[in-house]
Every structure is written in structure tokens, then in C-alpha cells.
Amino acid sequence: MNELEERALLEKTWANESGPFAWFRQVDHRSIGRRFLFTAFVWFACGGVLAALMRIQLARPNNAFLSADRYDQIFTLHGITMMFLFGVPVMEALAVYVLPLMLGTRALAFPRANAYAYYLFLFAGIMVYTALLLGMAPDTGWFSYVPLASPMFGPGKRVDIWAELVNFTEISALVVAIEVVVTILKQRAPGMSIHRMPLYVWSMLVTAMMILFAMPSVMVASNFIGLDRLVGTHLFNPAEGGDVLLWQHLFWFFGHPEVYIIFIPGLGIVSSITAVFCRRPVFGYTAMVLSLVATAFMGFGLWVHHMFATGLPQSGESFFTAASMMIAIPSGVQIFCWIATIWLGRPSYRPPFLFVLGFLAIFVIGGLTGVMVASVPLDLQLHDTFFVVAHFHYVLIGGAVFPLLGGIFYWFPKMTGRLMNERLGHLSFWLTFVGFNLTFFPMHKLGLAGMPRRVYTYLPETGWTTLNVLSTIGAGILSLGMLVYFGNALWSMRRGRAAGSNPWDADTLEWSTSSPPPVYNFQHLPVVTSREPLWHEPDQAPIVTGLAPDKREVLITRVLDAAPDHRYTYPHPTVWPFASAVITGMMLVAGLFTPWAFAIGMALLAIFLTGWFWPSNPKKEGDA
């Protein structure tokens, strides 16, 4: 078979089906990744609109733009959206798209599970925004503390909707996390030994492992509150031996790692972009990897810093202060390494790199205010005020959103075959940077001036009006920046300048295939001989032959040295993941009303999962 014939056969083997229901049957990582990204950004836009509404309400004292009840639903849903429907899923979505390409393989592990996870994620957002439109969105904060969320003080279904949303999104995130870990450990290109993995890959490996250990805690918490509300258990009821603080421990044991789960991928993206736009590898690879791993481990030891005002023993508090400050060390090391990279390299001020510079300027402020709130005495003044709102937006928008915007600009040509417009890119960067700082910097002062969080209004005598107005104006500019950025993306999808396979002259494997990649990713899987494969005589690099083009075969390699180990065949498109997600969704929504939903739902799901896993005709491979 010659090259042309092989390509045609690969095309046929890996093709996405066409036809009216084909969309529901797709399992290809790039199409799932694209829709995952698109959906995540839709939720992001919704969350942004909610924030804009909040800022309008707070622009004036005693404002009547939003009632107290509405405001409570809106700030709750803003938090839920950004943390559960955007922060984690968007980073997973990007990994779903990019990782197999960066690793030199044809598919993400467990493609059908990937599709299932996407649909659950989609249904989660639909459920909770439908609740908002019906005026019954959760209204007890994204962290839903008890007893406010208990059956006595949180009547109706609002909190139950919160609990089911958590179930939806956490199951989805956990499934994707397993896929990410398995793909990274077992499907790397031959020669990509563990110390040749790109830093972005390390960041996603570390993130996925954090997800596996952190998310179960919030699922346990949400199912506990579900039980208290649905069947009358007393896990959080102090009158019958339950404990209110138990909730906070369970929630924050998840909640603290959650924020690292959101911004560690951002750190990976920063490394990818910095290397390419400074024309050299990131300085200090080993220190960078150890910092990522250290941050992930230490992230599990900080959660009590969310509870400093609850009256814990002082020795315990000191430990958590120390841990919360010490985690700045690995982050600091990474910052120094990036600055060293810039110092030694040749920076080019194109939009992806501008977003990296924005990240540095903003995230470091967030990290430093983090050191402040890590101190118990300071936190006793700052906790639950707008100072904390400023802090976490600096670390999350600075640490995750700016890198993400840079990353989208960077990988856009790979995904679409076209470049985003650079002038609009520059404009959107500046609007976003200025708008962000104007929105959130005043909040530091507001917190110190006594303004608590989660208040739907305030009195004019407090003197908080001016800073609130500035913040609202900033929000307007920030929104404009986002509109320009996403308008640029949408426009460029059709009309952008055509991009070749490697428009940035980047170093990692995804840039060796066409833009967009063929549906089988690489005709010949690459073999890697260095950390920056495309910067070291890529045309001389060996290639893999012998994978069957008439089956969806991928190469499974060994964990540490990525030596070829065996071949594995992945499934063809199928509707079972979608159908199973629908059953799961119906079960979770019915679970709002009766515990029997779970018994019946699981029985149905068992049937559907059997259909999913039952092997098809032996001729047409595809079993996992």
C-alpha cells in the first residue's frame, strides 16, 4: 500500500459518521473536545452575564435593580458556573483536544467514556440554568453551607438542584480525569520518556490526579446533604448529633484543591506559550516539574484556611497558616523560571505571549494577597469580605483565564486551520487587562473598608459607593474585552488567515501534523528523541509503522520509558454514551424528588451500560 492509499484507508477507518443522528454517536476526541470547549465557553458567557448583573446591582447603594432573592440566586449561580461548569471543564476540554496530539497518539483513552462525560456536563448546565429561568436556582452560595442548606432553612428544591449539579459535574470530571491519566501514562509516542514530557502534559497529569482524590469529597458532601434533605438523615443536624462544621471540612477538602485543579493547567499552558514565544525551552525543567507536583500535594493540606473564623484550636490554625504560605514557594519557583526563560530567550509580543505577561502581572498579585489571607489574624479581618473576592479573582482570572485565552489563541490555528486576527488579539488583551484590574483592584480596599461578601446592597453612609462604581465600570471594560476576543474567535473560524501546520514554529508534536489535523491525527505516529521534538531535526526523526490502518489501532507504550508495548483497538462511533448520559441525567433530576429514582435509574443504567460494553461484531473491533 502506498502513502496515498494508506491515508485514504485511515480516513475511512477513523471517519466521523455523517447523517442526522451522527452528532450523538461521535467519540472522536477532537470533535468531543471542540464541543466540550464550546459548551464551556457558553457557560462562561452565562456566568459573565450573571456577574455583570451583580455589578449593576452593586453600582449604587440601596439599588433595586435586583431583589435580594434574585441576587442570591445570581451570585450562587455565578460561583457554580465558574467553578463547576467552566473552570475545571474548560481545562479538561482543552486537554481532551490537545493531549493526544501533543503525545503523538491517535485517540484519547476510552473515547466513549469521553463522550458520556461531555453529555453529562452539557445536561448539568442545562438543568441549573433552567432552574434559574424558573426562579428556583440554588441560592445558598456555590459552597452551600449548612444549616442554611439544610431542609429546615433551605426549603424547596434549590439546594437539591445544587447537589445534583455537583453529582453531574463531578462524575463528568472524574471520568475525564481517568482518561487523561491513562492517555498520558500509556499512550505517549515512543521515546517520550517521562522526563521528555512537555510541561503542559505534566500539568494535566498532576491536575487529573488531584481530581481523582479531591472530587470524591464534594460528592460525598453533596450526597450527604441530599440524604439529609431527601430521607431525613441527621449528618448535619446538630440537634441529633450531626455537625455543621463537618460540611465545611468535607467541602473545603475538595474546595481548596479545586482551585489548584483550575489553575495548574493554566501553568502548563504558560509553559507551552513561553517556550515558543521566547524561542527556547522553559528554564529549569526539573524544578518546574517538581514545583507542579509539590503544589498538587501541598494543595491538599490547606483546606482549613477557609475556616479560620470558626474557632479552631490555635495550634491547628498555625499549621494551616504555615502550609498556606509555603505553597507559595513552588509557585514562586515557577515564576522565577519563567522570568529566567524570558530573560535568556527572545520574546515576541504576539497575543498568546501578551496573555502570559498579563498572567504574570496579575497572578503574582493574587499570590501575594493569598499570603496575606493565609495569616490567621489578617484573615479574621479579611475573610468573607470583598478583599477575598479580589484575591481569588486575581489568582483565578490571572492564573487560569489569562493563560486560557493565550492558549486558545495559540492552539486556534491547530483546531481550525486559521489564525485569529492579531490586531483584535492585541485589543482584546488590553481591554481585558485594564478592565480586569479596574474591576477587581478596588475590591481589596472595599474589603478593608468593611464590605462583606454576598450582600445584595449596602448603605450610602458606608462610603463604599465610589469604589463600587469604579468596579462596575471596570466590569464593563472587561466585558468588552471578552466580546472582542470571542468575536475575533468566531469570525476567524470562517475568515481567519489560513495557517500551516506550524505557524508559530513551535516545538511540540501537535505542530507536526496538519492544521486542522486529519481525523486520524498522524499518518505515521512520531517517535521522539528530545524534549522539544520539532526543534531538533524533526525530518530525521523515526516514525512508527505497523499499526493497522483498517482498525482504530493505537500504540500502547510503557509508563516510564514510553517503549512500544502492545496495540489496542478503539471503538467506532456509537450512541450508547449519549443514551447512558440521558438515563443518568434523568435519574439525577428525578432524584430531586424521590430516592427511588436512584434505584430505578441504576437498574436502567445497568441495562444501557451492558449495551455499551457488549462487544460488537468481532469483525468490527471496538470493545472498550
Added chain:
Amino acid sequence: MTFFAHLAFVHQSALDPAGEHARAIARLWDVFLGITTVIYVLVMIALVVGLLRKREGDASRNPRSTYVIVSIAGGLTVVILFGLLIASIFTGRAIAERPKNAIGITLRGKQWWWQVEYEAAHPSNRILSANELTIPVGVPVTLHLHSSDVIHSFWVPGLHGKRDLIPGHDGSITLLAEKPGVYRGQCAEFCGVQHAKMALWVNAVSPSDYARWADAERTPARAPQTEAEIAGQQVFLRAPCPLCHAIRGTDASGSTAPDLTHLATRRSLGAGALPNTREALGGWIVDAQRAKPGCQMPSINLRPDELSALVDYLGSLR
């Protein structure tokens, strides 16, 4: 509605400490702010110089000096963080709760107001109030914090950091005002739909003024004197009010809502929802939901003359 209100005539700032604990925290804040600002400026300078410097030669060289500098920066980070940690621990010790001869006040957080009870050995010496504390300057006052509904948080930034009121986990916080003044605070843990309107005031006065105030507070309610006040008291006792409210010295002994014995001395209604004026009080009685939707106070249906008398009576409860 003023758009650019420059004058804040409430004292609710952590940066304007008037209490011993708030002062210690504000000093720590200054240290942290100074050091972190210097760090930020240095890091940004390094970044800018790194971007703008002239370079020559191979960009992917890793000179030894870079390893040294990055290591030094890392080491400095460790040292500075340790320094900040020590400073923080010392301040923590300084503001820690210590058993003292303090005045004891039980503060119960409720949706959405603060029940105040000055503790005393003899029940007739208790003082019951709502949403306001009067304390003597220079004398420690320990608040015993309790909630039986949801989590609230006591926070008067001018005097101290905050402390949560957690059902099932009673706590305490000791205040020590250093100068006389009126210090405003707010509930600082989201506690439901009217969390934003759960303010409280601490009046710090001289010890002699405090003693005078406490004596006055202990007395039962001033008897109505004018015709309107007498009629107003009758309206009060016939209306649903005594089911929830108490006025010591009358038959009204409800305990689920604020004690009204000395209502006229308080500066707000509805825990900061409205000022304590005649007009506002009338509006509050007839339609509390307007000023504080979702609060526990129902609308009381009264004829205008009944309302006027009632307001006269309540306004006389000094």
C-alpha cells in the same frame, strides 16, 4: 441617592482600628503590605528588564549564573515567608482569647438580627436588647456567641476580626475598645436572603457613662404618660406584638423578636434596615417586608390613629 459619596459617617474599617485587637491586626497588615509590595515591584522589574534587555548569542544556553540567581530567589522566598509566618503567629498570640475579668454578653445570631443579653448573676440585672452593644472603653468585654438557626458571623472591623456563630459550636470573642466612638459591624457569613441587612453597632463610652447606661437599661419600661402613649400601649398589647416582643414592666413577654423595653435609645430598626425615626417606625410596623423582604416581622394591620398612638408609645421607651 448620592453617586460619589465621599463622606463615610460609619466607622466600619479595619484600617482605622479603635480596639486593641484591631490595632494589632492593622500593624500586621502594614508589615505584610510593605513586604509584599516590595516583592511585587522587584518581580515586575525583573520581568521588564528581562523583556527589554539586549541579548546576544544562543537563546537556549543555560548559564550557571541563572541557576544561581533563581536558587537565590527561591531561597529568599522561603526566608521571607518564614518571617511573615512568625509575624503572623506572634500577632495571633497577641489577640488570642484569654480568660479575664471581662463583662460578659451573650450574643445570639438570628435570621436577621442580633439578640443581645448582658449576663448577670441575678436575672433582674440582665439587660436585653437588640443589634446594639454599649461597652466601656478600656474594659474587656467577652461576647459569648451562639446561634440556633444558621451560621452568622460577628464582625466589627474597628475593634477586632470576625468570629462565626455556629449552631452546635458556641464560641466567644473578646473586645477591648481603646477610644470612645460608635463602631458599626455587619454579619459576615451569608445567612439567607437578608444577610445584607444584619448590621450592629458598638457604642464605646467612658466607664462612668457605661455604668449610667447599664442602670438605665436595667429599669423596666418607662410608663406611658401622655394620652397618646397610653393609647399606644393598649394598641401594642392588643395587637400581635406581644407574641414575639417583650417590654419589661408590661405583660408583653415574647422572646423570639427584639426586646423593645428601651427601643427609643437604639439608632436603627431592623438591624440597620431603617433609621429609628418616627416615620420609619410607622412604615416598619405596617409593612416591614418593604424595607427588608423576607424578614420575620409580619405586616401589622392598624388604623392610622392606632398606628400614630403606637409609634408615640414606642418612641417614649427611652
Added chain:
Amino acid sequence: MSARATIDVSELPAHAFGNRSIMWWATVGVIAIEAAVFAATIATYFYLQGNEKSWPPADTPLPDLLWPSINVLILLVSLVPNQIVKSAAEHHNLRTIRIGMIVADLFAVAFVVVRALEFRHLNVSWDSNAYGSITWTLLGFHTFHLVTDLADSIVLTVLMFSRHAHEGKRFVDVAENSFYWYFVVISWIPIYGVLYWAPRLL
């Protein structure tokens, strides 16, 4: 193109066992998640216990020891057919797999039946107090994970009698299923200890 070195993988097998297989790694991922769930639930158990002066609280009887202890025995003995099946899978021995899986499934069914008796002899209701709530919840989570694995095993057993039984990947599935069963058994030991011995010893 012609000057490039190649690595020819066409002779590599199409399936592999143990930690060479992606199913093994996925199973380990699921085990990690479930272990985290159990850890959080057990931590909750002891956290709530710390609040009470006596545990179970006054007037609440201890859970009976008989049925759960029988279950411990059933599970430990089930490891024998389980290991036989795992080994048979790695040697592609279909006949032994078929018999072994039926035996293993029967043990699991017995366990589920005895589990129902355990619930009946907990001597407390989930809505009596927090002790009852966490006891039912912890036992309930384990039961959920047990029942789902039983369902999974039954489907796999049926599969091994079907025409698909000879595919290489099926043997890996059987081996991984047995691997997972080890977790089901091993996770029961601490949970058994917490639910039935902690109230007696602490």
C-alpha cells in the same frame, strides 16, 4: 521519507495484562476514587463520634456482630475462586474462567443476601440520630459499590459464555474484574472494623 528510521509495531500483541493494560490503569483510577469516598465517609464517622460522649449515643443499641462477620468470611473465602479466575484469564483458559466466575458470582450473591440481613440487624434507623445516619450511609456506600460490581461481574460471566469469549481483550476484562474484586474485599475489612468494632472498642 525513505531515509527515516522506523519502528515496526505490527508484531506487538493486541492485548496485555496487569499494569501493561489501560484497563488496569482505569481500574486503579476507579479504586482511587472509591477509596477517597470511603476515606471521607470513615473520617465523617469518627468526626461525628468525637462529638458524642458515648457511641452509639445513649439508648441506641450496638449493631449485631453475627451477620457482618459471616460476610467477612464469605468475602475472604471468595478470594480463592477470584484468584483462580484471574490466573486463568492470564493463561487464556476459558473453561476455568467460566466455572470460576460462576462460583465467584455465587459468593457475591451470598454476600449481598447476608448484607440485607446486616442492614436489618443494625438496630438503628438512618433517621434516628447522626450515629444511625452515618452507619447506614457508610454501609450503604459499600453496598452500592458491591452491587454494581456484582452486576458488572454477572454481565461479564454471561459474556464469557457468548461467541465473544475468545477475544483477547475479554481475558483482560476478566483479569481486571478479578483485580477489582480484591479491592471490594480489602475495602470491606476496615469498614467492617469501623462499623462493628469501633463502637465496641472506643
